[in-house]
Amino acid sequence: xxxxxxxxxxAPPGRPELADAARNQVVKVTRPELARRAMLRRTRARLVxxxxxxGVLFGGVAFGLADAMVLDPAAPKRxxxxxxxxxPAEHQPQRGVITDRNGEILAVSxxxxxxxxxxxxxxxxxxxxxxxxxxxxxxxxxxxxARLSGERQFxxxxxxxxxxxxxxxxxxxxxxxxFEQSERRAYPQGRSAAHLLGGVxxxxxxxAGVERRFDQRLRNNASEPLxxxxxxxxQLALRDAVQRAIAEFNGIGGAGILMDVQTGEVLGMVSLxxxxxxxxxxxxxxxxxxxxxxxxxxxxxxTVGVYEPGSTFKLLTAAAALDYxxxxxxxxxxxxxxxxxxxxxxxDFRGKNRWLALPEILAYSSxxxxxxxxxxxxxxxxxxxxxxxxxxxxxGIELPExxxxxxPRPQDWRExxxxxxxxxxxxxxxxxxxxxxxxxxxxxxxxRQPTLLARAPGEAxxxxxxxxxxxxxxxxxxxxxxxxxxxxxxxxxxxxFVGGKTGTAQxxxxxxxxxxxxxxxxxxGAFPMQAPRYAIYVMVDEPKPNARSHGYATxxxxxxxxxxxxxxxxxxxxxxxxxxxRLEEIQASISIPMQPARPAGTRxxxxxxxxxxxxxxxxxxxxxxxPAPAAAPARSAAVPPAPQREASLAPR
Numbered sequence: 085x086x087x088x089x090x091x092x093x094x095a096p097p098g099r100p101e102l103a104d105a106a107r108n109q110v111v112k113v114t115r116p117e118l119a120r121r122a123m124l125r126r127t128r129a130r131l132v133x134x135x136x137x138x139g140v141l142f143g144g145v146a147f148g149l150a151d152a153m154v155l156d157p158a159a160p161k162r163x164x165x166x167x168x169x170x171x172p173a174e175h176q177p178q179r180g181v182i183t184d185r186n187g188e189i190l191a192v193s194x195x196x197x198x199x200x201x202x203x204x205x206x207x208x209x210x211x212x213x214x215x216x217x218x219x220x221x222x223x224x225x226x227x228x229x230a231r232l233s234g235e236r237q238f239x240x241x242x243x244x245x246x247x248x249x250x251x252x253x254x255x256x257x258x259x260x261x262x263f264e265q266s267e268r269r270a271y272p273q274g275r276s277a278a279h280l281l282g283g284v285x286x287x288x289x290x291x292a293g294v295e296r297r298f299d300q301r302l303r304n305n306a307s308e309p310l311x312x313x314x315x316x317x318x319q320l321a322l323r324d325a326v327q328r329a330i331a332e333f334n335g336i337g338g339a340g341i342l343m344d345v346q347t348g349e350v351l352g353m354v355s356l357x358x359x360x361x362x363x364x365x366x367x368x369x370x371x372x373x374x375x376x377x378x379x380x381x382x383x384x385x386x387t388v389g390v391y392e393p394g395s396t397f398k399l400l401t402a403a404a405a406l407d408y409x410x411x412x413x414x415x416x417x418x419x420x421x422x423x424x425x426x427x428x429x430x431x432d433f434r435g436k437n438r439w440l441a442l443p444e445i446l447a448y449s450s451x452x453x454x455x456x457x458x459x460x461x462x463x464x465x466x467x468x469x470x471x472x473x474x475x476x477x478x479x480g481i482e483l484p485e486x487x488x489x490x491x492p493r494p495q496d497w498r499e500x501x502x503x504x505x506x507x508x509x510x511x512x513x514x515x516x517x518x519x520x521x522x523x524x525x526x527x528x529x530x531x532r533q534p535t536l537l538a539r540a541p542g543e544a545x546x547x548x549x550x551x552x553x554x555x556x557x558x559x560x561x562x563x564x565x566x567x568x569x570x571x572x573x574x575x576x577x578x579x580x581f582v583g584g585k586t587g588t589a590q591x592x593x594x595x596x597x598x599x600x601x602x603x604x605x606x607x608x609g610a611f612p613m614q615a616p617r618y619a620i621y622v623m624v625d626e627p628k629p630n631a632r633s634h635g636y637a638t639x640x641x642x643x644x645x646x647x648x649x650x651x652x653x654x655x656x657x658x659x660x661x662x663x664x665x666r667l668e669e670i671q672a673s674i675s676i677p678m679q680p681a682r683p684a685g686t687r688x689x690x691x692x693x694x695x696x697x698x699x700x701x702x703x704x705x706x707x708x709x710x711p712a713p714a715a716a717p718a719r720s721a722a723v724p725p726a727p728q729r730e731a732s733l734a735p736r
Contacts, residue, residue: 178267179288180302181309182281182295185351185538188316189272191281191295191361193288196244198266199253202237205260209233212258216241219252243286244268269295271361276319278358279384280312280483280536292382294536297482313349313538318342321653322352326622329646330356333605333627333637339385339515340646341621342654345523345610347545348532350481351618352654353516355385385625387479388487390512394589394639395449395571396522396608397508401458402446402562403525404469407555410460413562414680416441417456425500430455430507441679446562446585447570451507458506459499466502467494472550473521473531475513480533489513508587515606519621522608526563526583526616529556561676564613568671569678574644575607577651579662581670584609584620584647586639591626602626607643611651613674618658622647 182191199220206212209232213225220242231239243266245253250263269284282293290299298310322340330338342352359381383389405411419440423430432451436444445453458466470476470491478486490512492501504510516534524531524547532547539545551559563583566572571586587606590598606623610616622643633641655662663670 177306178303179269179284180306182302183309183311184314184316184319185311185349186315187309187311190277190312190314190316191269191271193267194270196266196268197247197250198240198264199242199245199250200238200240200262200264201232202260202262203232203234203239204237206232206258212260215256215258216253219256220245220249269361273316273319275358275360276316276323277314277353278361279355279382279386279485280314280353281361282483282485283361292485293483296484311538312536313344313351314353314536315351315657317657318352318654319354321657322650323354323356323358325646325649325653326354326356326624328649329622329624329627329642333624333630333633333642335624335627335642336379337385337625339389339621339623339625340650341386341515341519341619342650343519343523343534343619345527345616345619347539347543348520348523348534348547349539350534350536351658353386355383355389357381384483384485385623386515387481387483388485388514390487390490390514391604391606391623392509392512392589392592393518394508394587394604394606395451396518396585396587396606397505397511398446398449398454398587399525399559399563399585399608400470400473400475400521401454401461401466401506402442403551403555403559404461404466405442405457406558407469407551408461408465411442411457413442413558413676414682416445417453417460419445419450419452419456421452423452423455423503425503428500430503443562443565443676443678443680447565447678449571449586454507455503458502461502463497463499463502466505467492467497470505470511473524475511475517475521479514479516479520480535481516482536486516487514489517508589512592515621515623518606518608519619522584522610522621523619524550525556525559526610526613526619527556528553558676560610560613560616561674563609564674565676565678567609568675571638571640572607572609572644574640575609575648575651577611577648577655577662579664579667580651580655580660581612581614581663581674582609582648582651583611583613583674584644586644588638603637605637605639605642607639607647609647611655612660612663612670614670617660620647620650622650 177193179193181189181193183189203209209229212232213223213228216228217223217225223242228241231241241261242249245263253261254263267288269288271278271281271283280293282295282297283291284295285291290296290302294310294312295302302310322342326338326340329335338354338356340352340354341350343350402411406413411417416439419432419435420437430451432448435450435452436448440448440450440453444450445457461469475489476491478488492510501510520531520534529549529551530547531550532545560583563585564581565583566585567576567582572582572584575584576582584607587604587608589604589606591602591604593599604623604625605627606621608619608621610619624642624646627637627642629635629637
């Protein structure tokens with residue numbers, strides 16, 4: 085018989101089986117067992133927390149990988165590094181940008197890398213200098229050696245390095261050489277407006293022109309561009325025309341100015357020869373003797389050069405005579421014989437040798453009649469008028485380089501000064517003075533200071549009245565006559581109704597006196613004369629005759645054609661359309677006859693009595709009006725009068 089196995093809960097053999105009640109009694113657990121069980125529970129809770137943390141961590145990693153590789157794939161780190169290396173760093177300039185009136189950049193600061201050295205860390209300066217020249221051939225070995233020697237701790241070696249040059253220097257592995265981020269002033273327009281901008285030195289400090297005048301403004305407000313009135317297009321056209329005139333007549337230099345007659349804004353100003361603004365200005369270029377200035381490219385003929393204006397000043401004499409009531413358009417003066425004053429003799433160049441009406445005086449550019457007209461104005465009033473027109477003081481243009489005119493002092497201004505200054509001799513002014521004064525004669529009689537800063541549209545330009553509107557209207561007619569029938573015919577441009585005056589004057593020497601066969605040929609004018617908007621001045625210094633000019637080097641042959649070339653080029657640029665459909669109508673409205681008829685009922689002029697030898701001809705007595713009080717005359721060096729003949733015939 086097979087034995088039956090005991091039940092699992094049966095008592096062991098030999099032990100009596102307990103009753104059910106006995107089995108249900110509580111079993112005692114020892115204290116170590118309780119501690120062991122509590123530890124197991126704590127361990128289990130910690131494992132659960134750790135597992136949850138790792139789950140969250142791996143979940144985040146998984147999400148990040150999914151986002152970087154599936155949802156929004158990221159570029160490889162190498163590509164990111166290359167992109168950052170090629171991306172230009174944002175440069176915060178330390179000096180503001182200069183622009184023209186249309187926003188074209190004239191001057192801007194660009195970031196560059198400079199190379200400097202600590203000479204105390206250079207062991208063999210000569211050897212280091214030779215190694216540097218192998219990668220920077222523009223350097224001089226001796227000069228670099230000197231900079232690397234001594235006890236200094238800082239010395240510039242090169243101010244501007246290209247990235248390739250920087251890498252080449254770095255590859256030399258020379259201790260004691262360092263790089264720093266710097267700036268270099270750049271002038272994108274090249275030589276254009278060089279004298280106006282002026283330039284900076286190697287440290288970025290303005291040393292001339294606008295850069296010097298607005299140095300603090302450009303440094304303290306570098307984020308806002310400095311907007312000038314200059315128009316680059318006008319500047320280039322003006323420079324090209326003056327350069328051609330200089331080349332054609334073999335002159336040593338020239339100048340050109342274009343100005344808004346209503347606002348005083350200078351849209352173009354050229355002085356030739358000019359220079360490259362990328363070359364730092366040397367100190368010895370800033371201080372040159374007067375006789376050397378004409379050959380120095382950094383000499384600004386437009387604002388620093390003072391010249392006798394010649395016949396261009398006859399416009400001022402005529403305006404003063406009209407405004408004072410000394411003459412009318414139908415009256416005139418005798419020009420039949422020379423004026424002898426002591427040892428001086430005043431004469432006309434191919435004069436008409438007769439009495440000339442006022443329009444004829446300007447059209448034929450008579451020195452004799454202009455001298456008589458100035459004497460009729462009176463010595464004191466003549467000087468007061470010149471000072472009132474700004475010819476006795478510096479102009480308020482925003483340039484440090486602005487010369488003071490050379491005008492006789494009140495106590496030295498005698499009758500002979502009045503006579504010679506009446507036709508533009510015995511006084512020296514800058515070209516900017518001449519064009520500023522003529523602007524006042526044509527704009528209605530308001531003299532405004534020239535400015536290089538652009539004005540906002542509609543901004544009122546301050547000024548003061550110097551002649552009446554009636555005088556201004558008459559002067560516009562007379563200036564138009566000079567261009568249509570006088571010495572300025574070559575300046576005329578169909579449809580733009582140019583008016584102006586030529587002027588040829590001999591140059592004075594450094595010790596006084598006039599230089600033989602050395603002259604200034606200039607033209608000053610405005611357009612269009614029915615409603616003047618712009619004034620123009622063109623001058624060539626020491627022009628020489630050529631075959632085309634038939635042996636003449638006067639303003640009618642030299643400066644007037646250049647002025648016409650400028651007007652023909654810049655007028656369309658400035659938005660002016662030639663008015664060719666109403667040529668006859670407009671010309672009739674601004675014309676004046678050579679010998680205007682005397683209105684009925686006016687008194688005839690008193691005949692002029694011939695003056696005895698050695699005395700000026702006495703002008704006729706005519707009614708005059710008292711001018712407004714003039715400003716106090718500026719004190720400057722007196723110019724000895726020396727009347728010279730003046731070539732002022734029109735080219736034929």
